Amino acid sequence: MLDPSPPSGPSLVALRAFEAAARCGSFSRAADELHVTAAAVAQHVKSLEAWAQQPLFDRTARGVSLNDAGVRARPALTDAFRRLDVAAGRLREGNPRRRTVRIAALPAVAELWITPRLAELPAALDGHDLTVHALDRKPDLHREGFDVTAYFAPTAGAGASDELVLVAAPAVAADLITVEDLSRTARLVDRAWDDDWHRWLGADHLPTSGRVIEVTLFSMAVAAAVAGHGAAVGRRSLLSDHLHHGTLVEPFERRVATGDRLTIERRDDPESDACGSWLTP
Numbered sequence: 583m584l585d586p587s588p589p590s591g592p593s594l595v596a597l598r599a600f601e602a603a604a605r606c607g608s609f610s611r612a613a614d615e616l617h618v619t620a621a622a623v624a625q626h627v628k629s630l631e632a633w634a635q636q637p638l639f640d641r642t643a644r645g646v647s648l649n650d651a652g653v654r655a656r657p658a659l660t661d662a663f664r665r666l667d668v669a670a671g672r673l674r675e676g677n678p679r680r681r682t683v684r685i686a687a688l689p690a691v692a693e694l695w696i697t698p699r700l701a702e703l704p705a706a707l708d709g710h711d712l713t714v715h716a717l718d719r720k721p722d723l724h725r726e727g728f729d730v731t732a733y734f735a736p737t738a739g740a741g742a743s744d745e746l747v748l749v750a751a752p753a754v755a756a757d758l759i760t761v762e763d764l765s766r767t768a769r770l771v772d773r774a775w776d777d778d779w780h781r782w783l784g785a786d787h788l789p790t791s792g793r794v795i796e797v798t799l800f801s802m803a804v805a806a807a808v809a810g811h812g813a814a815v816g817r818r819s820l821l822s823d824h825l826h827h828g829t830l831v832e833p834f835e836r837r838v839a840t841g842d843r844l845t846i847e848r849r850d851d852p853e854s855d856a857c858g859s860w861l862t863p
Contacts, residue, residue, distance in 0.1 A: 599627055604660075692714050758813070
């Protein structure tokens with residue numbers, strides 16, 4: 583007797599793992615996005631390759647890369663999952679019982695821009711909870727279920743660019759008369775933005791001596807500067823509150839355009855729009 587059931591296709595989980603790995607360019611980055619292990623992503627991709635009866639990635643000692651079959655498969659799957667994520671997000675729209683607005687932001691933005699503004703939440707968000715996720719990478723607004731994202735993006739055309747400024751506590755700044763005086767104080771450097779000092783100083787004015795204190799979060803460099811442990815260079819938008827209150831000052835008038843600015847993106851719904859408007863610089 584013939585079995586009338588149709589042949590089974592690949593699992594949705596396997597397809598999702600392949601699409602994430604193909605888009606991210608590695609199993610480990612896909613695992614971070616999907617909140618699973620890299621081994622789990624590899625196993626799901628392997629099961630999909632078994633179903634397709636051909637490999638979709640080339641594997642080398644340096645990692646994985648899409649082969650021709652994988653390149654052909656990726657665009658349709660990426661489009662399909664994007665549509666699915668958008669459709670799933672609409673399940674929350676217009677829900678009067680929805681209680682939480684989710685924001686994803688660069689860690690420095692979350693700590694230095696968003697946190698000081700929590701007391702200014704507008705009445706439009708009254709009754710809603712708020713969660714702020716500090717993420718190094720900008721997530722896909724629809725794919726990963728966030729309502730608002732806050733990250734730096736290149737300025738378009740003649741758009742106003744953020745600026746790099748050098749800041750220090752007033753007591754430290756008082757001893758900084760010329761750029762050469764920076765050799766007598768510690769340079770506070772954030773590892774992720776370690777080139778900012780070079781960009782601000784310019785190739786002809788790099789200090790040849792002086793201590794360097796390197797940290798892994800820009801907010802740590804700012805806190806150290808406020809405490810008088812040295813000078814820091816960073817985006818003026820992130821330092822605006824400290825400059826306004828006088829806990830940090832600019833010893834020099836030099837400002838260097840970054841070519842980017844803090845950009846707020848939001849879902850198309852009332853709660854996200856109100857929250858994004860509250861955050862917009």
